[in-house]
Amino acid sequence: MISAKPGRVLAMVACTERLGVPRGSGMFRQALHTVSCFSEDKIAAKVDYLKRTLRWSDTEVGIAVSKAPVLLTRSNGVLQRMSDFLISEVGLEPAYIARRPAMLTYSLEGRLRPRYYVMRFLKESGLLNHDRDYYSMVVVGEKVFVEKFICPQKQAAPHLAKDYAAACTGQVPATFTFT
Template sequence: MMFVQTFGRRCNGGHREREVFFSFFISRSPYSTTAAEASTAFLPEYLAGTLGFSREESISAAAKVTCYTSTTKPALVVDYLKRMGLDLTQIRKCVSRYPKLLYFDVDKNLDPKLQCLQEVGLSGSDLADVIARGAQFLERGLDTNLKPNLAFLKLVFGNNEDVRKTIKNYPAMLRTSCQIMQDNVSYFQKLGFSNEKIKWYISRKPMALRFPLQWFEERVHMLEKDFGIPRESPMFFYGMYAIASASKLSMEKKFAVFRSFGWADSDIITMFQHQPFYFTLSEANLQKKLDYFMNKVGYTPDFLSTRSALTYSLEKRVLPRVYVLNTLKEKKLSVKNHCLYSIICFTEAKFEKLFLLPYKDAVPELYGSYKSRVGR
């Protein structure tokens, strides 16, 4: 009672006191039902009945959107997505990952934005994947974000097909600041990168364009001062590609992997000047390949630092070819004398011509076994 009396005095007057008290009491009555509570009960049933969610899935999805109360928008959104060519499985995937999707306004938000994506060729399963993996772009402005981003990507690539592929693979590009992307491309041009190289870079690492300009400036400094690669070097662009999206911690971990196999820092720098793509490999991948080439084959840091051996897949290229060589050796069949590294570097056609086709009669099972190992 003390709370009501004190609060009533602050509200100036007994009549106001009674109004506040009863309002306070009723709002907390176990018999009252709010719109939010009604929506909470509605959505799990709707998700289960219309989209085929399990009980656990529907409760989990509904718990993420308790602030929305409409019981009509979900049906409007689902009907619209069906008209856009998405089937129930695709819609369920979108809603499961982003339940808020059910509460967007179809006419004001969904339709104009998804129409933009359809204009660059995104539809059906591609469109469903973009929504499921990056639907947050729907929260951004049509004219202030989505249209400028698409226009910029069209300008860079020169065609809708590459824009479609980029957005499909990296949906977060749709919510990236267009100004940041423009600033980064301008910076690449300032560094002397051709438009073709910039297009190549963006098609492979578009997400790097989301970083602030300072990020790239720091890595340019790293390439020039730490790795000794001048801007005019042909390897500068590839060095930038290799480390542009790598954090300093990631770089330090990769240095540590090489050092654990006895590499000096000078070996690592020499390697980076010749093979910067090594730094695009994960630490686990580096560890596995260094273990094979150094501990099993016997290559030294001096040999590996200037050659591309680590760029090849162990499972799909190196080990299947070693298997062929060992099989031929066991059969005491004469083969042309090439070093292992050269054999690894041969094109598939040349490897088959030298080491498979001449022995199809002598070792008939070898060709098929090799193909199964490389997954062809």
């Protein structure tokens, strides 16, 4: 960006602001870097794709991108799989996802899906409060997740740690098969 012509830098700043990331924001620098990697046409196409795939309005795209500009770098295939999983399988509302775009930066197979299986298993087994928020289970680090949601269930569900580990490698244990 330092070697870019001043006119290009001004265009990148304007594009970043149009995406909903204000100059004073802590994410402005990251958003500016992301914008610098793509043409305005590609950014517009990605914004349109986010709106179609995740069923977001212009405002929701602005909210999401201002919190996680890296979304603009995610492939369309990854975004489609995330959308299918989070909206169709988990049952999250598009606005919920837009306000928590960090979910779209995690691995679907290594984090989102296995933790959803654990949450669903614990809820259906009566071992977890039904009001527990999915995002609160996704956002914590691995060590905290295991300490908070897996270890306390050693007596009631001795297979849970092994099943969770298997789910993190892409396998779906029979205990995580829901009807």
